[in-house]
Amino acid sequence: MAKIQEKYMLDPESAGVKLDMPGEPTSKGWAVVTPEMWKFRFSVADKIQVDAPEYFADAEAYTDMTPFFAMKEVYDGNPNLPMAILVASAFAKCLDEQPVKVRPYEMVIGLYSGDQHGMPGDPQKQNWQQVEAAFKNAPERMKYWKDGKKVRVSEQEIKELKEKVGNRFNAVMRASVKMPELDRHMYFCPEAPGRYAEPFGSVQRANADHDWYIRLGWRKLVEMKREKLGEYERELQLNSMEDPLNLGKTEEIQDKINNAKASIRVGEAVIRWTKRLAEEARKAAPQMPDEKARRIAEQAAKNCDWVAENAPRTFWEAVQMFWVSYCVFRGLESCHPGASKPDRLLWEWYERDVIKEKALDRAAAGEIIACWAAKVHETAGFGPARFGGLGKSGQGTRDYTVWTIGGQDRHGRDATNELTRLILDVWDGYRFHFPDLKFRWYPGTKRDDFRRVLEVARTGLGLPSIRHDPLAIQTLLDHYPGELTIEQAREWGIVGCNTPGCTVDSKGPVRREAYYADIEKALEFVLFNGRDPEPGFEWVKSIETGDPAKFKDFEEFYQAWFKQYEWVTLFELKYRNMFMEELEKTNRMPFVSLLYKSCMESGLDALNDPTIARFSFQSIVGWVDSIDSLAAVKYLIYDKKKYSMEQLLQALKADWKGYEDMREDFRNTPKFGNDDDYADDIMARATDDVYEMCRTKTRDRSGYPVYPNQLPVSRMFQAAPFVGALPNGRKRNDQLCDGGINPHADFDKAGPWGRMRSALKVDQAKCRAYIYNQRLDYDSVAGEAGLDKFMDYCWSSLEQGQTQMQFNFVSSEILKDAQKHPEKYPYLTVRVSGYNAFFTGLPPFMQEAVVSRVEQKL
């Protein structure tokens, strides 16, 4: 132990935090960990979220409704303000009145609520149904800040907010009244929100020109806007003289004027707020518990003093400035995710401070990053959506914030740098399983770097997940012809939770163009001729595709299914586009508009600026389940003719109850992901067909097709009760497949190679993105030789065109729990004796043997 203490700043064993992972941090990770930052990292509010409020890890977490109240008050003061200025004034009010506090060892300061427990809601974009549901489900967790104090929102206040803010400014509410009654009912489905479509709402994006504005500083940005404002005002004057009849241009110019004024107002507020942070840090410094904490607070104050108005000079200042920006666009403007590519964004400062001038040592830079990550960790949260409709989605995470690292630079060279490596060390040492990291792999990635990525994942973190860089670039260029240059496409990052998009040159999306058609319902619609078979949902109607019992062959069944699939997709698309149109027409985002170079030039709000790309996509749940169901129908009804369609329908209606043997047969049909062409061919065909349908029939508001993303991200838990029994043998409420290109856990019978071969049979470039989940036992990748094998597996698969990979590792506690509750762990993979097997599929005696062996710990 003494040896470790000499070498590292912290003794791993006495660090005093129980880690729920099979692996230990590696020595490289420990080398950057300092005791102070370790303590800070584990002291922050931990908003791991589960669906029941009483199990919320952060007992004090709440939805911060202050932005709603600010908007209401500004409106009450002056009901005639243009939207942009109203929004900016409300932001300024929030920032000016927000209580600020500075904690020991906090290297980057500022929060987006009055304290670290708040998750702000967004009056403009939040689905109001969620706001109301959140209040109903957990009223004690809905609060706002008033005169420096946190108070609970009352029922009366919710009503008032709805009337004054919701009805007037909320895009979802404004648009929903325009829908036909039946469609509105299906779309919002108050009985089971998310059943046919995920209602529009919640966060937007802020993949702004971070690399541009961070080099200018707030004062310069505001000055530039002022100059623009002068131009517009002169233009307006000129226009009123030239166009006395006002043939339309006035309105356009007025909009630019309003936008500029709004951005200036919020920019000034950000400057004031940052100065206030500096002041508070200075005040707090003498009270700090030790010398190091005092020095940190003093330096944080100096940093804020400087970056309140100027462009950052040091790495530490650059992180602070970005953090200020993040607090506003994430907190007040409700934009996700944050740092799209931190290793590139901050490289200039890092290289200067740490590598060239050696003004900052590596571990100290690591502390800054760790503090930043810890604060992303603590501030992240879903806001009203958490208690108001997400249901079982997003369980166990804070939100979907992602940092993308590695990959190729603009010119196709390796962009992985020392900062990328430090970020990996920080995640490894400080044990962050949030925010998520995505590593862009390409054939030029250095093998040592990739090995390190896998080594970090192997410690049990499971992250970074791996993305295929060249394929992501190719997909962006193919799906958005003419939108991007190859250089811009190479600057992609994750712009949502998993979707690649450009993040430079004002091409990074600001609107959340995610479409959530619940395509698993298409299966039910084809089986029940356009109806939802569950009692209570008789009012639901899609289109009639005929009585399936009369279909001659599988081809007819497939075509009918595909029609239903198309209907479900287009239904969602139609209304999401309608909401998007409403949002763009009426709503404004004055702060994010300050962060886009194109908005600076065009004077338009970021929501309206045509330069800003959309990179829209559909996020699909139930894709693998659909394919497996099609294969089962083809196999048993049309090929083997063992059962009739009538029998199947009866069994499905009964949720397989009383049809257990028949269910066993349907479960045993060929399933995707087992290297069996019977099912894999259907997957490949359906992928092509869906791509073609989307290419020809779907359009987002920019006129681009909306391609699917096969990534359920956890929505499969939310969707599970909405879909009844399926021909793949699934019962209602059983989990749907957790990935888009891996087998369903219940039917994952082949080993890692077989399932990968199945995935590689599909043309993955036809989707915007995939999730490929794989769970591995820690032992199977242990040691240098294990890492070699893990590396071989990943590198080979990527070389063959696998677009995404993510891994999980297993601890012996989990194994023991799996013995007690096997139904909870259908997919748990373990090493047995020279091979991997599913733990719960092993005979009990072998399970016992494996558990005892794992416990031995070589």
Add this chain to the structure above:
Amino acid sequence: MVAGTTVKAYIHKVDEYAVHDGPGGRALVFLKGCHLSCKWCQNPELIKPEPEIMIIHGDRCIFCHKCEKVCPVDAVRLERSGRIDREKCLGSSCSKCVEACPKGVYEVVGYKTTPGELYKHVAKYKIFYNYSRRGGVTLSGGDPLFHPEFSAEALRLCQEDHIHTAIETALSAPYETLWKVAEYCNLILCDIKHMDSKKHKEGVGVPNELILDNLKKLNRDFKGDIVVRIPLIPGFNDDEENIARTAEFLNPLPQIKGIDLLPFNDLPAAKYESLGRDWVYQGAKRQPREYLEKLKGIVDSYNGRFQCTIGGLW
């Protein structure tokens, strides 16, 4: 004659992503049939060359007694430990119980295949062997030397397709037979169980002269690496003297690159029960860590000449 179709052998299965049986991404082939019958064999179901009926999922049994009813020789009794009277059982050629069981409790272990078919199977995974240029196929068992023609042909086909090849063998066959197979290998993993021939015979059924002689000859002729694995069996060969003698014997053989000391484990106990055989190591424990380190120290005392591991390099 088409290559690879001449001879047949029974194999149990092919495991993908095998971790302990050679470098890189590896497919591991379990052949049936072995010259030895070690009491501690980890894969007792693979000792006999012909297919066997095994109780794989006893926990799934719903006691419908269908297996008992269909058995023509009355060999199945659910209440009996081990269920099947192996003396009476007609074996896999009958398999009535396997077919009758609705829950898949029984399984026939072993299916007949040709080298060509086996090659085709493992070549499917070629993409996973390629990255490191080290990954490939390992023939294990049983013992690949039990089916020398089959093994040689399968390995030849793999090598021809640039797939790295390895075998795991007990070396208990005439040298000509051994060489026939070794010729097509890139790596050989072999066992040395005991340096004392008499003891060797007690433990595995045959003396050790042939095996040790084979290893010397292999050292002379084989150009790839050889790794020797010593399964440490409590009270049989895990004494310091035996390990020292083994290292002493291997020291002059330059092709022997590594020695793996494999600690004892009782994973196969349940397999023995399901095959209706006795597991004689009831209650025996894995050697303690310190003791294993001591044994490793003996091997390491040869100036680090061997890459010695506890539990295997891979």
